[in-house]
Amino acid sequence: MSRPDRDRDPIHDAARDLFDRASDRLDQGIAFRLRRARHEAQQPPRRSLPALVPAGAFAAAVLALGVAWWLPSSGTLAPDAPDLSVAPVPAAEFDTLLAEEDPELYIWLADAPVATAAGPRP
Secondary structure, eight states: OOOOGGGOOHHHHHHHHHHHHHHHTSOHHHHHHHHHHHHHHHSOOOOOHHHHHHHHHHHHHHHHHHHHHHSOOHHHHSOSSOOTTSOOOOHHHHHHHHHHSOHHHHHHHHHSOOOOTTOOOO
């Protein structure tokens, strides 16, 4: 890098001369290591994502095992038997409930035609 003579400063010239004399005395091995260290220092920092992948996979496996152990067995999730904790309503109470509701609605529903799979009657 050459600069025009008007921009030269005697302090910079002295520093450059000192650097040149010091670098001339270095052997090739040390010069190579210094260039390599300078090159690595100029590179952007490496991300440690590959190191986190096994840790993430392990955490996911532990979470899946924990959820599988915590959930009840599949037979208790969807029982085939009806829930007997709710008692059926006797016919007398059902009639009372119908009388308390709008009776005209139920009369209309009773008179409405019922759709069948066979189609309309002739």
